[in-house]
Amino acid sequence: MTTPEQLLDQTVSAVRPLDDKAMDAARSRQGSLTKPPGSLGVLEEVSVRLAGIAGACPPPRPQRAVVAVFAADHGVVASGVTPWPQEVTTAMVENFRAGGAAVNVLAREAGADVVVVDIGVASDVKEDEVVWARKVRPGTADLSAGPAMTRAEAAAAVGTGIRVADDLVRRGYDVLATGDMGIGNTTASACLIAHLTGRPAAGITGRGTGIDDVMLAHKTAVVAAAVARVPAGADPLDVLAEVGGLEHAGLAGLVLGAAAHRVPVVLDGVIAGAAALVAQALAPAAVDHCFAGHRSVEPGHATALATLGLRPLVDLDLRLGEGSGAVLALPLVRSASAVLRDMATFDSAGIPT
Numbered sequence: 001m002t003t004p005e006q007l008l009d010q011t012v013s014a015v016r017p018l019d020d021k022a023m024d025a026a027r028s029r030q031g032s033l034t035k036p037p038g039s040l041g042v043l044e045e046v047s048v049r050l051a052g053i054a055g056a057c058p059p060p061r062p063q064r065a066v067v068a069v070f071a072a073d074h075g076v077v078a079s080g081v082t083p084w085p086q087e088v089t090t091a092m093v094e095n096f097r098a099g100g101a102a103v104n105v106l107a108r109e110a111g112a113d114v115v116v117v118d119i120g121v122a123s124d125v126k127e128d129e130v131v132w133a134r135k136v137r138p139g140t141a142d143l144s145a146g147p148a149m150t151r152a153e154a155a156a157a158v159g160t161g162i163r164v165a166d167d168l169v170r171r172g173y174d175v176l177a178t179g180d181m182g183i184g185n186t187t188a189s190a191c192l193i194a195h196l197t198g199r200p201a202a203g204i205t206g207r208g209t210g211i212d213d214v215m216l217a218h219k220t221a222v223v224a225a226a227v228a229r230v231p232a233g234a235d236p237l238d239v240l241a242e243v244g245g246l247e248h249a250g251l252a253g254l255v256l257g258a259a260a261h262r263v264p265v266v267l268d269g270v271i272a273g274a275a276a277l278v279a280q281a282l283a284p285a286a287v288d289h290c291f292a293g294h295r296s297v298e299p300g301h302a303t304a305l306a307t308l309g310l311r312p313l314v315d316l317d318l319r320l321g322e323g324s325g326a327v328l329a330l331p332l333v334r335s336a337s338a339v340l341r342d343m344a345t346f347d348s349a350g351i352p353t
Contacts, residue, residue: 294326297318
């Protein structure tokens with residue numbers, strides 16, 4: 001039987017760089033379309049990267065989209081970093097199941113499905129076609145007092161994300177969007193981003209669900225102390241185990257699994273950004289398969305995007321999570337592909353240059 005770490009090694013080995021020839025062809029085609037060069041801005045960059053992912057120019061238009069919402073609880077809630085009770089995580093999973101959350105509404109508008117992955121909700125959650133039971137453990141331990149989980153649990157959670165990506169691709173989805181739910185997850189995100197970018201906690205830690213100045217100062221101190229505890233030279237799994245969340249590990253696995261299948265991923269906000277940093281540390285080429293759906297107002301997200309080398313497709317002062325920003329960007333990704341495929345060239349339109 002394949003262990004989670006063996007699965008991780010196999011998946012990382014399957015991640016390949018983007019196809020340079022396809023990207024060169026896409027750039028050349030962009031230059032021949034009936035528009036001034038570069039006039040479609042970031043859409044042109046997206047189309048080139050889609051060609052590199054697919055290994056073809058023009059790339060296929062992403063048809064079937066799904067938002068994978070990884071849900072998990074965080075023991076650090078007990079240390080007073082948020083005014084929201086942990087029970088909200090379970091209640092929101094039920095809201096997702098019923099189709100009443102923001103991501104459900106936005107996904108319907110974008111023609112995307114929603115799948116919720118219980119990777120670490122503290123309460124028991126019923127499984128059905130919408131909510132998948134993949135619980136590694138019922139929430140992390142309090143990262144302010146010690147490791148959030150064991151290395152074996154971190155590896156198992158990454159492996160869960162890889163298997164979710166495999167399952168979604170087998171079901172015919174050709175673009176994956178990341179989502180998340182978990183009270184306390186911005187604290188773990190700040191820890192991961194601070195450690196993986198080398199930036200101080202004070203410039204990374206944000207207000208999450210809207211905490212006041214006193215609680216923000218406490219949250220920042222918690223993040224700084226936890227990051228200082230991470231052993232020097234810790235590998236990505238050790239970092240996840242020390243200060244990460246189960247949903248971060250699952251999302252990192254989702255990115256790796258999608259990249260191994262050469263399927264594009266649209267990232268959501270700061271939680272996805274933290275998870276993508278972990279994926280980047282495990283397999284640098286994996287992030288080339290990702291698009292930043294938006295820029296969150298959480299301060300750590302801009303730092304994460306800069307380190308990842310990703311430019312957000314929309315910037316709407318969002319800070320909800322759930323996958324809301326990723327879903328909003330899906331039509332832009334599809335449009336970038338459509339322009340490269342369907343727009344006339346100067347030659348085909350008979351327009352002199």
